[in-house]
Amino acid sequence: MIRWFLFAALALVGACQAPAPSVTRHEFLAFGTLVSLSFHGLDEALEARAVRAAMDDFEYMHGAWHPWEPGPLARVNGLLPLGGRFTYPPSLRPLLLRAQELSRASGGLFDPAIGGLVKLWGFHQEPRPPGPPPDPEAIARWLAARPSLDDVVIDGLEMVSTNPAVVLDFGGFAKGYGVDRVIEHLRELGVRDAIVNAGGDLRAIGDKGGRPWQVGIRDPRGPGVLARLAVSGDESVFTSGDYERFFEYQGRRYHHILDPRTGYPARGLTSVTVVTREGALADAAATALMVAGPEEWPRVARAMGVEQVMVVTEAGEIQVTPALAGRLQWEKPVPEPRVRPLP
C-alpha cells in the first residue's frame, strides 16, 4: 500500500518534470531594441553562424533604414523635398515597394510618409525629450500639406516626390520587414525551427520537435501574460500598443502611433495584435488597425488581408476575430471577449 502511494506521488512529481525540450535562446541589442532568437535542435556550429547572421543583418538594416542617422534612407529624406528626380539606393527598393502596397491596402492609415509628423511630435528621438505636444498650428500646416507615400513616384531605380512635405519613416514597418529578412537568411543557412523576436514582435518557423512554439501575449494594461498562443509552421505575431512609447504632459498621455488623418495619436484602442505569415504585413496592419480604431478595424483588417486579430479597447474590452478566437488560451481572468467577424 505504502509503495503504491509512493509510486503515485513520484509519478505526479515526474509529470511536473517533463524533460525540457532543447530550446536555446540568444539575446542581443540591435535595431534599437532587444532581439531574442530561439532555436530548436541546431548543432552548435550552425547555431553560432545563425546568431552571427542575425546580428549582422539587424545591424545593417538599422543603419540602412534609419530616417535621420546618416545612411541610405536619410539620404533619400534629404533629397525628397528638393522635388527633383534622383537615383535612390537600390537596396531600398523592395522595402519601398512593399510599404507602398501595404499603405494603399490600408487606405493610408499606415503611411510611412508621415516622418515630418513624427518629428513634430518628437518621437524621432529616443527617448523623446520632455516637452509639450506640438503647436496645433504646426499640426494643421502638416495636415494641409497631406504628404503620403502615394506622392512618391518610384520609377525603376529613380524616384521623385510630388509633395515636398514627404519624409519617410518606416517605424511600424521596418521591424516586421527586418524580421522577415532575418528569417529568410536563417532558412537559407539551413535553420528550420526558430523564433526571431525583435522588441516583442516575432516570426516563428517550424516547431520544437513536433510540438508548437508557445508564445505569450503580454497584457497591455497590467503585469504578466494575457493569452497564450501555440504557433508552428510559419507565423508572425505582432502587437502595436499605446504603452510602447508615450509621454505625459499636464496629466494627458500622448502615445507614438499617430493618425495621419488628425495629426494626433490614434484614439480608442490600447493594443492591436495581428497574427499572419508575413512580418511586414503583420507590422503594418497592427499600426493601421490601431489608427482605424474600435469601430473601423475589422474593415481595414479585411482590406489588408489579415484574418487573425485581437484588439483591446481603451475601455478594456477584448475583441477578437473568429479565426483567432479559438486559438487563444487566456492566462488570466478576462472579461468575455467580443467576437467580431470581418466584413
Place this chain on the structure above:
Amino acid sequence: MSLADGVILVLGLALTVAAWAAFAGRGAGQTAVVTAGGEVVARLPLDRPARLAVPGPLGETVVEVRDGAVRFLSSPCTRQICIHSGWLREGGAFAACLPNRVSVRVTALDERYDSINF
C-alpha cells in the same frame, strides 16, 4: 478502513502535496538576464540579493538585485533612462542602457513561453 490504512492515506496525500508545492514553488523563481555589448554576461536569480558591475564603452553600469526585483543602480550614461526604468520584477520586463550597451531582462525560470509578444 483500518487505522493503518488511514495513516498511509494521509502520508501519501501529504507527500503528494509536498512534492507539488516544492515543484510549483520552483516555477515562481525568476532570473535577471544581464547582457553587455550583445552578449549575456550574467544570470542573477531574483531571490538572492546581488550587485553586479558591468563594463561598457562609457564605463561601469551597476545592476542591483533585491527583494525579488532587479534595477539599474548607477550608470555612466547622460540621460539615465535605465535608472528611471526602476525596479523590474515581472517575467518579460526589460530595461536597457543603450549608450553603455547593457540590458536587463526578467525571465521566469520555468520558461513557460518560448517567446513573449508585446
